[in-house]
Amino acid sequence: MSTKRPDLRLIGKDSDHDAVEQLALLAELIQEFASSLNLDETLQTAIERFMAYMDAEAASIFLLENKDRELVCYKCVGPVDIAGLRLNVAEGIVGKCVREQACQMVRDVRRSRDFSGTIDHSSGFSTRSLLCAPLSVRGECIGVLELVNKRSGDGLFDPQDQTLVRVLASAAALAIHNARMADSLVEHERLRREFELAREIQRKLLPVPHETRFPVAGVNFPAYEVSGDFYDFFRLPDGRIYFNLADVSGKGMNAALLMAQTSSLLRCLARDYTDPGKLLARVNQALCETASRGMFVTIVSGYIEPQGRLICFSNAGHQPPLQRHCDGGFAEIPAGAPPLGVDPETEFPMSELSLMDGSLYLFTDGVTESLTAEHKPLDVSGLIELIESGTALESSEQLENIVAEIRRPGTRQRDDITMMLISSRCHQLSKKLFQQRFSAQPECLQDVRAKVNAAAIQAGCSAKVAAQIVLAVDEACTNIMQHADQGDYAGEILLEMHNNDEELICVLKDWAAPLDPSQIQPRALDELRPGGLGTHFINELMDNWIFDEAPQGCGNCLTLRKHIA
Amino acid sequence: MSFGHRVERGYAVVALRGDVDLARSPDARALILQCLEQKSDLLVDLSEVDYIDSSGVASLVEGYQMAKKEGLKFGLIGVSEAALSVLKLARLDQVFPIHADLDARLLDDG
8 A cells, every 4th residue: 555654643642542543443444445345335434434533514525527627526424415516626625635636624714715615505504614635546636535614622623633634535545546446457357358259259250160172261360359350251052152351451349340340241242243343342332331431451252163163253452362273383363453441433353263273372461471480571482382381281271280380389479360272172182193294196195094094093093993084084185186276276285183082183274275165065875976975985984074264265174083982 | 007907708807906096096997998998898806905995986986887888797806805895885885796706707697
């Protein structure tokens, strides 16, 4: 306690008995203040006891409010109830006590210029003598303890009373201060619980992990209680998958609320659109109407078509996603529009890419701006290194490994960290058996067949199944050689083979004019003619095949799958 | 030309061997059609075929159709396992007359 010690010599001036009595009262009050859970009640009892002990007619406690410009009567005892009464600090004797931060004793109010007498006029009470002591804690005044009219003697207060009231005021001030601290702790605890609840709600806005073969995986680690980042993905009734990953400007509760608003809007509206740019335009308009000034959202948002081969997306001011090509190369796909929430007229162009060409990594700046062991920003180059070290892993495992490296022990996470990986199943789970480019010439086929056969055997296929895969790949190559560019294709074919525990995957790419997939149909077998058998063979031999136009408007991509488990 | 042919007991016998793929099926097709143009009944010997794809099968289909049109006999003999599995895939094992060898064919011819 930092209260001033009572001047015991003064207290004990009259007699030892008085001093002991005063000390006993003080000890008791201080004890009550210290152990009080209900300050209201304790202060009420205290001023009743002050009044009785000081033999005063009335007593009250005023507290400063309204930026210390007003004194409000918080507790009072006596013939007139002045609880709630407001006094200007600039006026009266109570105000002077605050202004001068010193006890004010007016033995006889009739001789005081400071006495206003307002209450006496309205209540009929007659004030003769006043004694006020500031309620101060660490030099800061928080209110005033006031005693009115002494009953005994000449009815006026004396210096001895002044010393005693100063001591009582110190104890009361400390009690009020402690109670306020306790209140603020309770408030702090309440806020903490609210943040916890907000975080829980946010967590529920994130998608639940899907089965490992789902083409999208994501992670989110907030730096503080709540996150300004979010990501989402879910399958729509028409079979498409909607996904997004976003970063809301700012941090804390306001960012979290904007995050919840944006995420909910997207969740509701995603099914109504096929063009991700139009979806963002709609959400942008809604955000521009309601978002606080200066707050915005950067986002990548898009759709994966039902077969999981093609994705289309729009990038509103977000970090360029990284595409990892089948050949191991990386490309950044920059934003085509400013963030959401800036201009309601913004248009959001759409990008398309084939997942057969590789996987797509989305992330927030919390990833690239995290610090390496050398205290340098990770940057995109560092992220690429981290990605490369784990491409053989399953998607969510890949992301967890990257985030574990960024959040390694001993580092302080400065920003929310959010990542998403979108990949077709073949790249997600499989490991590459081999890759070869060859010219689209029939003479190359024999060598290609030998390699496909070896790879199939290496992947654990029986000789019979390997022969089937060889025939299917041969037929696919033959189709390109015979039909691409009306039979004039003189370019190359890229063949890749992948496998996982269950299946073997062959991806064939050419750079000929895109074909209409609907034209690639096996012919009816009862129609006996020399051509058209190749597609039928592929159909019969493989479990699944997907024909895809390459995204840049040039070339075709065929993926063949065969269960080998 | 990478494939040979012989004339034996009234049949022209074209013997395909090795891999009959897009690189080599044009040769097979040319030889088959050439024999048929000479109005020969034709048997294609597939006993030494290691691999055949749809382009090779297409040559056989073309030969079968031409023979039918010209009123000539056509058939396959000594079909290797590799070739048979591909023919089955195209359900052509039910279309082409298939025999173990020339003797079996002649026996069937009566």
